[in-house]
Amino acid sequence: MQSVVPFPSMNSDLHVVDPKRFRMYLRKPTMGSYFELIVDGDRPAAELRVLMDEAWELVQHLVDRLSAHVPASDVCFINEHAFARPVLVDPDLFGLLQQAAAVCEFTGGAFDVTIGPLVKLWGFFAREGRVPSDAEIEEAMGSVGMGHVELNPAARTVRFHRPGMEINLGAIGKGFVIDKVVAMLRRSGVTCALVNAGGSSIFALGAPPDGSDGWRVGLRPGGTAMERLGVVELRDQAFGTSGDHEQHFVTGGVRYGHILDPRTGRPVCHRMTACSLGDSATRTDALSTALAVMGPEEARRFCVQHGESAVVIDESGEGAPVVEAIRCTIRPVAGPPQTMGLSPLSLDASSRDGKQTRGRHH
Amino acid sequence: MDILEGMGRREFLKSVAAATAALGLGAGVARAQEAAPAAGGAEPLKVGLIGCGGQGNVLLANALRVPDIKIVGVCDIVDARRDETADRAGPDTEKYTEYAEMLEKYPIEAVIIAVPLWKHSEVAIAAFQAGKHVFCEKCMAYTIDECKDMLRAQVQANKVLQIGHHLRYHPLYIHAKRSFIEKGILGDITSVSAQWNRNGPWRREAPQGDYSKWGYPSPEELGNWRLYSKYSGGLMTELGSHQLDAISWMLGKNPTAVCGVGGIDYWKPDSNRVPPEDQRDVPDNVHVIYEYPGGVKVDYQSSTTNAFNIFGSQCCEIFRGTQGTLVMSHLVEGMNLKSAGWLFLEEGVQKQIWMTMAHKVDVYGHEAIHVDATVTEGPKLANQPISTLITAEGDLKKMTYQLEMEEFVISCRTNSIPSCDGMIGMKSAADALLANQAMTSQSRVTFDEGMYAL
Numbered sequence: 065m066q067s068v069v070p071f072p073s074m075n076s077d078l079h080v081v082d083p084k085r086f087r088m089y090l091r092k093p094t095m096g097s098y099f100e101l102i103v104d105g106d107r108p109a110a111e112l113r114v115l116m117d118e119a120w121e122l123v124q125h126l127v128d129r130l131s132a133h134v135p136a137s138d139v140c141f142i143n144e145h146a147f148a149r150p151v152l153v154d155p156d157l158f159g160l161l162q163q164a165a166a167v168c169e170f171t172g173g174a175f176d177v178t179i180g181p182l183v184k185l186w187g188f189f190a191r192e193g194r195v196p197s198d199a200e201i202e203e204a205m206g207s208v209g210m211g212h213v214e215l216n217p218a219a220r221t222v223r224f225h226r227p228g229m230e231i232n233l234g235a236i237g238k239g240f241v242i243d244k245v246v247a248m249l250r251r252s253g254v255t256c257a258l259v260n261a262g263g264s265s266i267f268a269l270g271a272p273p274d275g276s277d278g279w280r281v282g283l284r285p286g287g288t289a290m291e292r293l294g295v296v297e298l299r300d301q302a303f304g305t306s307g308d309h310e311q312h313f314v315t316g317g318v319r320y321g322h323i324l325d326p327r328t329g330r331p332v333c334h335r336m337t338a339c340s341l342g343d344s345a346t347r348t349d350a351l352s353t354a355l356a357v358m359g360p361e362e363a364r365r366f367c368v369q370h371g372e373s374a375v376v377i378d379e380s381g382e383g384a385p386v387v388e389a390i391r392c393t394i395r396p397v398a399g400p401p402q403t404m405g406l407s408p409l410s411l412d413a414s415s416r417d418g419k420q421t422r423g424r425h426h
Numbered sequence: 427m428d429i430l431e432g433m434g435r436r437e438f439l440k441s442v443a444a445a446t447a448a449l450g451l452g453a454g455v456a457r458a459q460e461a462a463p464a465a466g467g468a469e470p471l472k473v474g475l476i477g478c479g480g481q482g483n484v485l486l487a488n489a490l491r492v493p494d495i496k497i498v499g500v501c502d503i504v505d506a507r508r509d510e511t512a513d514r515a516g517p518d519t520e521k522y523t524e525y526a527e528m529l530e531k532y533p534i535e536a537v538i539i540a541v542p543l544w545k546h547s548e549v550a551i552a553a554f555q556a557g558k559h560v561f562c563e564k565c566m567a568y569t570i571d572e573c574k575d576m577l578r579a580q581v582q583a584n585k586v587l588q589i590g591h592h593l594r595y596h597p598l599y600i601h602a603k604r605s606f607i608e609k610g611i612l613g614d615i616t617s618v619s620a621q622w623n624r625n626g627p628w629r630r631e632a633p634q635g636d637y638s639k640w641g642y643p644s645p646e647e648l649g650n651w652r653l654y655s656k657y658s659g660g661l662m663t664e665l666g667s668h669q670l671d672a673i674s675w676m677l678g679k680n681p682t683a684v685c686g687v688g689g690i691d692y693w694k695p696d697s698n699r700v701p702p703e704d705q706r707d708v709p710d711n712v713h714v715i716y717e718y719p720g721g722v723k724v725d726y727q728s729s730t731t732n733a734f735n736i737f738g739s740q741c742c743e744i745f746r747g748t749q750g751t752l753v754m755s756h757l758v759e760g761m762n763l764k765s766a767g768w769l770f771l772e773e774g775v776q777k778q779i780w781m782t783m784a785h786k787v788d789v790y791g792h793e794a795i796h797v798d799a800t801v802t803e804g805p806k807l808a809n810q811p812i813s814t815l816i817t818a819e820g821d822l823k824k825m826t827y828q829l830e831m832e833e834f835v836i837s838c839r840t841n842s843i844p845s846c847d848g849m850i851g852m853k854s855a856a857d858a859l860l861a862n863q864a865m866t867s868q869s870r871v872t873f874d875e876g877m878y879a880l
Contacts, residue, residue: 108698110627111701114626140823144823152490
């Protein structure tokens, strides 16, 4: 499933929308996919440029600290040392680990950042998929589980109680980066922006200045050019989506998707896309993964029971995908996309870039 | 302070490290590898951080990874920045506004100094006078005289002074120096080109508040001190000194003369490209040429209106020899250690066996051999000391800043000379400062060995 944000021209980085209003656009490769930012505002272009530079610096800084693919990152440091001794953690990262623990508990373990050993075992870390033996899975599972991680808020330390444990923030890190960028933009007085990490995690700050109620995010089936199923409108809202349409491998005629169930140590079997809506991109990033792990039925029940806003798209059947919106509205695709007077393009916002694993963050 | 007048480096080193054997260049780096964890269960070194800006926080994050270091206090005149940094340093971290108060009141053994350039010598000298070891960010000081003042204070205190030229601790740079340059794989090097180019006004968000009592008439001048010549040497001291230090170190020699041109050519004050408070007076576009012994010429540029670099990052150093070309680019992967380097052989130069096995890429028809310490081990580093940093993949888990912090703690514990000591720091500062002098005076400025005499 792919979501699409109707998008103004992105061929250059500065648009004069009107003489007093500028729009800056930035797209950079990172986190195994890309980071994208639109900032719109009635301030000098030089100021907007500084903002964009600062945002990109922040993204790079966070990726260097959070990525399991960066050998000198804080996460790799924790993975290497936290079994031997408690490791003092940066306040931001500690907060992120606390959020990860909370979502883990909330979802009954369907989301768990300690799946690092499984990601490597199944070959998704290096993007060279392989099917491990049951014994290997069982052994790896001994080093998986947030319950074996001790977070000490007073000392702000993290400690592993099992050897071989590895944190992998691939299913929550993009959302966290987005939230940090949004906070930075808000501090700088920005009221209109769209922040997008790999198409799988988005935050819409304010609404486009064309009078729309919000930024429109279109939903269309997995990475194809098929017609959009509908549109959700976002205003001061985060959107996370998870599915495994592209990241998978096939062995012996069996398809293995990249979304791993931390409870079983195996890839999930159901074909679906899960989208989560909420205030925090960190949370929607993690929750969308948890919903994709749960499967359509459990995900629907879970969202209704807990009052979560979500879109669950069941693609397991032969026919058209079954789309269900829970506590949110899917609007029909109607009328032209938001163009603000500029030529329309589609933002490639997609779940195909993966949630549980990433490619190398280069 | 004339007791050291005319003192040469040898005597200086003796006086600093009387109790220890002087260590050769690079030996300290090898020791740094052996630093963690805390040896013999000794108490961690109690360190105070002075300066909680961007670089101060980079150093803090890396110091926190060294079990032998305990950051016990932080100091900054900007309250919010100081408090955030103290929070990062861990619970119970002491907070100070005045560095003098921290030096006086708190039982720290060493300081990390990451304040604006014009304050380096003042803070370092006060720290030495209070009996502390000093790690000072590059560029060492605002003038060569101030570098000398720091060195004199260091000798009197008999404490360690380490300067933060972190590329000297970079595994790939060490690898390239030892395996390519020193082994003659490049042949005779006669030319080096380097750049650190950006596209942007090089501005930072200014803090709120009144900092006039500390010498900053406006928040703008504090937040953007790099843009004002009364606090900074601009692009040459803030960016160039990193690379020029690395070039001199890798070539094994220091420049003899420099000329160049620079100007405020794009981000002009009172233009619509910068906000009205921006009254910068340092160039945004510098191009300098150094002469080194043996006919080596080094050209360096740093500009702020175009960030393109075919080698993938804002900065690179290109060493050109009769047998080959070495390109180093330490920002390719951000500030982690997966930086990139490439070796290009000249036409007709015979490949060594290891080169045939190394990872290679095609760059517009030229074969580039990846400088990857884990793959291109040169002739397997057969004659290299086992402790060399670059052979173990594990070292890629440490940022250069962590490696320099590890060496600092060992130097403090043994009162020995770090790989990048004050004398090296002074010469690298001179590279940047004399380039500025050459651009200002529009003349060729020579480096006189006598100017380093204490």
